[in-house]
Amino acid sequence: MVGGEGxxxxxxxSDDDSRPGGKRDVITDFNDEEGDRIDLSNIQTAIKFIGSAEFSGSPVEVRFDAGSLQINTDKDQNSDMEIELAGVQSFSSDYLLLALHWTQLI
Incomplete structure (x- = not known):
């Protein structure tokens, strides 16, 4: 995937949009300084970004490790979705667009 300038x-x-391993999408020009974002808001509510920590077994965790954004949507400790960000060394939750859980609106 290539986004271009800006x-x-x-x-x-859906977590089927980019599967782990050889079926993952690759974003070749992700640039947070240009304002690039990854929108996961339609996948599930209450997604939690855990940095580079291992999946805990809690549902709906997102981690970034070795240039790969990994999403676990169920209660195991395996990635159900993976997006490779070519050349990206660090990633922040600020770069994600996530759905708000209803309790976040209160």
Missing amino acids: ADTFQFN
């Missing part, structure tokens, strides 16, 4: 939003609507 702020790009890479939207994923």
Whole structure:
């Protein structure tokens, strides 16, 4: 996937949009300084970014490790979705667009 110049939003609507391993999507020009974002808001509510920590077994965790954004949507400790960010060495939750859980609105 290539977004081009300026702020790009890479939207994923299902964990089937980018599978782990050889079936993962690769974003070749992700640039947070240009305002690029990854939109996971249609996948599930209450997604939690855990940095580079291992999955805990809690549902809906997102981690970044070795250039790969990994999403676990169930209660195991395995990635159900993976997005490679070519050349990206660090990643922040600020680069994600996530759905708000209803309790966050109170």
